[in-house]
Amino acid sequence: TFCLGKNLNKYERSSRPQFTNCPTMIVMVGLPARGKTYISKKLTRYLNWIGVPTQVFNLGQYRREVVQTYKNYEFFRPDNEEAMKIRRACASNALKDIANYFTKEQGQVAVFDATNTTRERRGVIISFAKEKGYKVFFIESFCDDPEIIEANIMQVKLSSPDYENYDKEEALVDFLKRIDCYNMSYVPLDEEKDRHLSFIKIFNVGSRYLVNCVQDHIQSRIVYYLMNIHVTPRSIYLSRHGESELNLLGRIGGDTGLSSQGQKYAKALAEFIRGQSIKDLKVWTSHMKRTIQTAEALGVPYEQWKALNEIDAGVCEEMTYEEIQATHPEEFALRDQDKYRYRYPKGESYEDLVHRLEPVIMELERQENVLVICHQAVMRCLLAYFLDKSADDLPYLKCPLHTVLKLTPLAYGCKVESFYLNIQAVNTHRDRPTNVNVARKPEEALQTVPEHL
Amino acid sequence: MNVTEDSTEQCGNSLTRELTQNPLKKIWVPSSTNGLPERHISQRKVCMTNCPTLIVTVGLPARGKTYISKKLTRYLNWIDVPTKEFNVGQYRRECVKIYKSFEFFQPDNEEGLKIRKQCALAALNDVRQFLTDEGGQVAVFDATNTTRERRETIIRFAEQNGFKVFFVESVCEDPDVIAENIVQVKLGSPDYIHCNTEEAVADFMKRIKCYENSYQPLDEELDRDLSFIKIIDVGRRYLVNRVQDHIQSRIVYYLMNIHITPRSIYLCRHGESDLNIKGRIGGDSGLSARGKEFAKALRQFIQSQNIRDLKVWTSQMKRTIQTAEALGVPYEQWKALNEIDAGVCEELMYEEIQQRYPQEFALRDQDKYRYRYPKGESYEDLVQRLEPVIMELERQENVLVICHQAVMRCLLAYFLDKTAEELPYLKCTLHTVLKLTPMAYGCKVESVCLNVDAVNTHRDRPSNVDVSRLPEEALLTVPDHH
Numbered sequence: 001t002f003c004l005g006k007n008l009n010k011y012e013r014s015s016r017p018q019f020t021n022c023p024t025m026i027v028m029v030g031l032p033a034r035g036k037t038y039i040s041k042k043l044t045r046y047l048n049w050i051g052v053p054t055q056v057f058n059l060g061q062y063r064r065e066v067v068q069t070y071k072n073y074e075f076f077r078p079d080n081e082e083a084m085k086i087r088r089a090c091a092s093n094a095l096k097d098i099a100n101y102f103t104k105e106q107g108q109v110a111v112f113d114a115t116n117t118t119r120e121r122r123g124v125i126i127s128f129a130k131e132k133g134y135k136v137f138f139i140e141s142f143c144d145d146p147e148i149i150e151a152n153i154m155q156v157k158l159s160s161p162d163y164e165n166y167d168k169e170e171a172l173v174d175f176l177k178r179i180d181c182y183n184m185s186y187v188p189l190d191e192e193k194d195r196h197l198s199f200i201k202i203f204n205v206g207s208r209y210l211v212n213c214v215q216d217h218i219q220s221r222i223v224y225y226l227m228n229i230h231v232t233p234r235s236i237y238l239s240r241h242g243e244s245e246l247n248l249l250g251r252i253g254g255d256t257g258l259s260s261q262g263q264k265y266a267k268a269l270a271e272f273i274r275g276q277s278i279k280d281l282k283v284w285t286s287h288m289k290r291t292i293q294t295a296e297a298l299g300v301p302y303e304q305w306k307a308l309n310e311i312d313a314g315v316c317e318e319m320t321y322e323e324i325q326a327t328h329p330e331e332f333a334l335r336d337q338d339k340y341r342y343r344y345p346k347g348e349s350y351e352d353l354v355h356r357l358e359p360v361i362m363e364l365e366r367q368e369n370v371l372v373i374c375h376q377a378v379m380r381c382l383l384a385y386f387l388d389k390s391a392d393d394l395p396y397l398k399c400p401l402h403t404v405l406k407l408t409p410l411a412y413g414c415k416v417e418s419f420y421l422n423i424q425a426v427n428t429h430r431d432r433p434t435n436v437n438v439a440r441k442p443e444e445a446l447q448t449v450p451e452h453l
Numbered sequence: 454m455n456v457t458e459d460s461t462e463q464c465g466n467s468l469t470r471e472l473t474q475n476p477l478k479k480i481w482v483p484s485s486t487n488g489l490p491e492r493h494i495s496q497r498k499v500c501m502t503n504c505p506t507l508i509v510t511v512g513l514p515a516r517g518k519t520y521i522s523k524k525l526t527r528y529l530n531w532i533d534v535p536t537k538e539f540n541v542g543q544y545r546r547e548c549v550k551i552y553k554s555f556e557f558f559q560p561d562n563e564e565g566l567k568i569r570k571q572c573a574l575a576a577l578n579d580v581r582q583f584l585t586d587e588g589g590q591v592a593v594f595d596a597t598n599t600t601r602e603r604r605e606t607i608i609r610f611a612e613q614n615g616f617k618v619f620f621v622e623s624v625c626e627d628p629d630v631i632a633e634n635i636v637q638v639k640l641g642s643p644d645y646i647h648c649n650t651e652e653a654v655a656d657f658m659k660r661i662k663c664y665e666n667s668y669q670p671l672d673e674e675l676d677r678d679l680s681f682i683k684i685i686d687v688g689r690r691y692l693v694n695r696v697q698d699h700i701q702s703r704i705v706y707y708l709m710n711i712h713i714t715p716r717s718i719y720l721c722r723h724g725e726s727d728l729n730i731k732g733r734i735g736g737d738s739g740l741s742a743r744g745k746e747f748a749k750a751l752r753q754f755i756q757s758q759n760i761r762d763l764k765v766w767t768s769q770m771k772r773t774i775q776t777a778e779a780l781g782v783p784y785e786q787w788k789a790l791n792e793i794d795a796g797v798c799e800e801l802m803y804e805e806i807q808q809r810y811p812q813e814f815a816l817r818d819q820d821k822y823r824y825r826y827p828k829g830e831s832y833e834d835l836v837q838r839l840e841p842v843i844m845e846l847e848r849q850e851n852v853l854v855i856c857h858q859a860v861m862r863c864l865l866a867y868f869l870d871k872t873a874e875e876l877p878y879l880k881c882t883l884h885t886v887l888k889l890t891p892m893a894y895g896c897k898v899e900s901v902c903l904n905v906d907a908v909n910t911h912r913d914r915p916s917n918v919d920v921s922r923l924p925e926e927a928l929l930t931v932p933d934h935h
Contacts, residue, residue: 224709
């Protein structure tokens, strides 16, 4: 027998495509200010978004918890016995937490973010992983461009808790001495000596990569991702199509054109974009009429992506929420119970959407300035990726019509600026109602439906 | 061609163009004043690259350059990037009708060098024609290109013509791999038709020697401004330098996922379904009685094959899952393997489609690859959806894929290098397993019919594909059903 509703993927012997058979430890390697934490956080965000439970374990944080106040670089001197003891204990605690994450919290990937610059330290990690049955993949960031290093320090180190009480010049001087402490004992990964290890060596922020012994699917995806990201400053603009005819009627899905307000928005968007004076802007739309009509008003070339099409509501396409409640009350309740995983009959789920949008995200990473004109559910998925939102939050992110979100990567995250272009539109956001039980009354189900004609 | 929908927007702005939906692909395009779709500057699909790309292989003989060239070309064409390979060895064989011995390749053989240079230039000329005049997007220049001087010539050529250059170098010193290479593809080469195995191997080894002394591998310092991937020991290690754009990034990803470990891929459809029997397309029905028999027969067949570490994949539709269940082994469900979405035509019979949507039915026959069902998909969409499946199939070893007719056609077209025109008409019958085994530069196919009766679901292209045709002409090739 099969479960009712394709949204419940609980067939006994089958499963989703396997990313990996056993937990994987990703181990960062590199001198300070080489982008290890940047890579760790970005990679973790990506893996979580595609459904691989991942967590960062940053050794610096463990150290800050033990040594409450940072004095100066001398803590990191290789001959500082007391500090060495503390640092080794921190590493050991981090590894214990990693084991806990894998066994008790169903984690699949742990990113061990530390310098790991000696073969000895890496040996300890490899033995630990071998004993527990974890795979190990090293990511080494190698950079000898002094400009990049200094920019790095300015962006993220000066604002670190370590340097709260320093002024800028002092902090820079101290940090450079800190790097020196590691430099002497630094043994980079070597293609000969380390030929049995699985790793990627990133040179000078991506101009060159050395990839050794990729073991499985997830490592292959990680390598592909790392080879596509860059640090060139740019902004990503996300917007929905202008208000559509079906929006006005409170109907979901379909492929209608813009309402008169929607057309006004398209023109306002053109003005806004011109006002932003964006260099080499790429414009992307879906294959649906409403996004294309919106793009047409910009008067610039645009690319159509089928992958950006709105979530397929299957049998519920073009219905109002009231009609869905009337014709499919159980489905409607199931959706409220788990909006991320719920799949419309003969349609899609948010989980399916994320899968379909992965190539879009990959290409967004490669690109520089891009304006993506898409749809509510699609925009929620993209936004969740950039702002590191969980699967639970994702389907309820607010993406109102006629509002442009400008995302600019900053330090370890993303700055968001919201621009409402002052063109009236209906509200299409339906919050989760209080009662999600299948036995609820229609009024309870329809409590949070936004107004429409 | 008739326009199926006319959208008249009251914009009050003469610069805003009206949109009409291309009837074949269901793509919205701005229309010109006479209501017909016009050629539009917006791209229809992801921009792979802004200008043509020249991929240049580098490496000693028997390092897998031609294997990589052909495989990469096949992959790029399948994902709709017009690609062609230009094998300089072939040009040489056309010029020097009969191969005598390795002495042709000796570095001090003036005459040999002259001919070889001419051949390279002739090949580059054809490359130029393909990329500039014939709409090609990627050309793979397959030759040893082992000296920096030769590579410089190519780079200058590319610069003059506005082509990007990406080098793919294969470095391998493992004597076992090289020997296997020679056995698999060199012995059968036209060059060695008249030699026995020992003679051929001896000659070929001397041929390799001719190149060795002057071989200048790509260097991370000296060649740091070039875009390239160095493949070391058949994929154990890669050095990737300066990837310039999307297509190069995809090429690198692909090359890093392929392997040469012997294995087989088994493709089959689900067992016959209830809707199959009724002659209805799509849907999500269960297996018929005969379909269940097939599932059992499949189990027996798989067991008899004694396959090591077999992975089994299905779609998320009931009929493939039911088929897999009978095997009694773990299997993975891929939504990407779901059958083509026939949109408004889901669960209809061909007779009903002809009745309700005669124009759609005709458009489909006119261009079955690009035709998209209203609110559904096209084969072209399917290929895009299946790309991650292909990528994972490349990574894996022994796999059995239980899927659907249109899906199987797409996968088969990838492995057997079929064109977009042939793809939608490939014969993928129910209850038949195709065993694909990579061999030399291609794929051996063994077709195993498991002797359980099933309806025929293959509909050939009828002779009359005109929109004005009679119903009988449209339904001429519909297979029998209840």
